[in-house]
Amino acid sequence: MLNEPDYVQLGKKLETYCQKYSIPVQHFFEIINDQKVIPMLRGKGMEYNAVLILRHILDSQIWEVNKLNLAAQPGTPDQDIGLTHRRTNIRLIVESKSAIRGSMTSGVRNRIHKIPHFKVKSHRSRSNLRLQQTGNDRYSISSFDVLITNPFNAIIKGGTVGEELELLDDPNLTEILYKHYQVSDEKSLLLAVSGDWRFVLPPEIAENNLIPRTPTVYLSDDPHWLLLSELQRKIEEVVQERYTQARKKSGRN
Numbered sequence: 001m002l003n004e005p006d007y008v009q010l011g012k013k014l015e016t017y018c019q020k021y022s023i024p025v026q027h028f029f030e031i032i033n034d035q036k037v038i039p040m041l042r043g044k045g046m047e048y049n050a051v052l053i054l055r056h057i058l059d060s061q062i063w064e065v066n067k068l069n070l071a072a073q074p075g076t077p078d079q080d081i082g083l084t085h086r087r088t089n090i091r092l093i094v095e096s097k098s099a100i101r102g103s104m105t106s107g108v109r110n111r112i113h114k115i116p117h118f119k120v121k122s123h124r125s126r127s128n129l130r131l132q133q134t135g136n137d138r139y140s141i142s143s144f145d146v147l148i149t150n151p152f153n154a155i156i157k158g159g160t161v162g163e164e165l166e167l168l169d170d171p172n173l174t175e176i177l178y179k180h181y182q183v184s185d186e187k188s189l190l191l192a193v194s195g196d197w198r199f200v201l202p203p204e205i206a207e208n209n210l211i212p213r214t215p216t217v218y219l220s221d222d223p224h225w226l227l228l229s230e231l232q233r234k235i236e237e238v239v240q241e242r243y244t245q246a247r248k249k250s251g252r253n
Contacts, residue, residue: 047080050096050148053197057228062086085239092145092235097122099154106173116176116219118154123213138210141202148199155193180219198225
């Protein structure tokens with residue numbers, strides 16, 4: 001939480017920002033509440049939330065966590081987060097992807113996934129004209145080392161016209177979510193879901209070395225998507241494997 005002097009400083013920064021980009025400060029919140037602006041802001045917010053949570057859960061004596069592409073240039077790969085293993089200097093790339101809005105389902109009517117699950121938007125932007133021409137907007141398994149998400153967007157109703165985020169209107173699903181997160185009201189549910197971060201190593205869900213466009217994540221007991229409490233162990237295994245491969249390639253034992 002910010003204290004009062006921090007809020008004053010934040011206000012001054014906001015005023016300077018608006019002056020720099022000719023934004024009328026009195027209409028700033030109307031502008032950022034525009035339906036075309038909010039999705040990008042929420043996506044960027046997710047990236048920075050991911051940085052904060054990774055810095056909290058990973059041992060800072062072992063891992064350095066950095067936000068990448070702070071000022072990405074056109075034509076350069078857009079990378080979200082870098083994890084550097086301090087002892088070996090091996091760096092891993094983490095990509096954060098939002099759940100597809102409204103994709104949480106009980107699974108009752110699903111032909112394949114009969115249990116509660118949601119989907120993640122894990123493909124490149126279709127605004128990339130080159131990708132549109134080739135028809136391939138999927139990531140390869142070498143694009144990044146870890147994919148992280150949380151279900152928050154999945155429980156939000158899509159296609160709404162109001163400014164407020166609306167929960168999916170499905171009493172059966174709501175009951176499942178309340179039971180899973182051990183809460184009894186919407187506010188507590190939103191808070192619990194926003195902190196329910198999951199991760200996967202791309203090879204574990206890849207199809208022909210490509211990551212599915214919208215992979216499925218089970219609400220409970222997913223064999224591939226794990227809780228962040230498992231992250232340090234899994235990425236240390238990746239580092240060990242790469243370190244061993246590098247030593248073999250260099251001819252060292």
